[in-house]
Amino acid sequence: MAAIEFNNLTKRYDSGIHGIHRLNLKVGDGELMVLVGPSGCGKSTLLRMTAGLEEVSSGEIRIDDRVVNHIPPQQRNVAMVFQNYALYPHMTVRGNLAFPLRMQKQPAMLIEERVRRIAEILDLTPLLDRRPKALSGGQRQRVAMGRAIIRKADIFLMDEPLSNLDARLRVEIRGEIARLQRQLAITTLYVTHDQAEAMTLGQRVAVIDRGLLQQVGSPQEIYERPANAFVARFIGSPGMNLIQSSLYRENGGIQLQLGPRRLPIPQRVLTDFPGLATHSEESVLVGIRPHAIHLSDTDSNETLPARVCTTEAMGHETIVHLDTALAIDNSHQARGDQTHLLVQLTGHHNFSAGEQLAIRIGIDDLCFFDSDGEAIR
Ligand SMILES: Nc1ncnc2c1ncn2[C@@H]1O[C@H](COP(=O)(O)OP(=O)(O)OP(=O)(O)O)[C@@H](O)[C@H]1O
Ligand SMILES: [Mg+2]
Incomplete structure (x- = not known):
């Protein structure tokens, strides 16, 4: 059992690139935290520093209140599944799984029982006598994961452990990881660039961009109240639409252009977002989730004209790409150029490219961001 704490943690590579910049974050004892962000944002850098495989430039890492910056990897009792894992080629799957326990000189009976149990969980039982070269990429990845979780480490670090699996196995093993983690209550830092994986797996999710922590919170918090425009766009599938617009003070109230x-x-919206009052007469970014935009049969002064670009039929839903003339310039004039919006409709819908539609955007469904992209609350 162990809590992890990052205080002002920075990794600056010799090239001058900041892998991680001044990170402050605490992973609670027994918590499963998912670290999510685009490729190159510093996720692996953070895991490698935590495991002791990468030197810290400044700041500190604490495991259970002990600063571990200079503690060698073997003494951290951390199990890591690497993005680029390696199995022992001359050992069978059984041998690979058993290896960490053999190193610990565990009794043969216990090793056999744990290997059996892990193989069952990860669907590896029929493969136990094969060598890695006779396995598919996804099967190898499951062996690598089994080898990490078979020994009872204080901390699990998982770097995109499901990236080689097909969609069905991903969902299945994701469920297993969540169940296993809850059962063992081992503090886990799980890395993915897939926001859907982050949202379904994490008790809390930390969103990172270019080495900087953007927001940390429960999946629901970061979905419903994104801290900035980056998080709004990154979380959700598809992400939030952002529209350049502006606020006016008029007749004692505030209006949105x-x-x-x-x-x-x-x-009621002004009560929910008291910050709007201090941003009136300013340009703002308005955010709206694709499922919160509705189609309307009739044009009215509550609808906006839009033109269909393309549609993506997903079976249970249809994603429609629309062009709308929603952008406005700094002098609050409609610019006439096109804003691209994504709309998510339940069920199957047929539209042809170029078709004109009327859309309705409910004012209660909006989020607001200032000109720096920070959420207005
Ligand atoms: N050894 C290194 N030397 C110099 N720069 C590096 C080194 N390792 C990583 N970087 C840079 O640091 C940044 C963060 O890299 P990192 O591997 O942590 O990203 P990541 O979030 O894990 O990305 P991915 O999702 O693609 O695995 C990137 O810009 C990368 O090019
Ligand atoms: Mg990585």
């Missing part, structure tokens, strides 16, 4: 329309912001 959205393309050609001026929508009064009701008092």
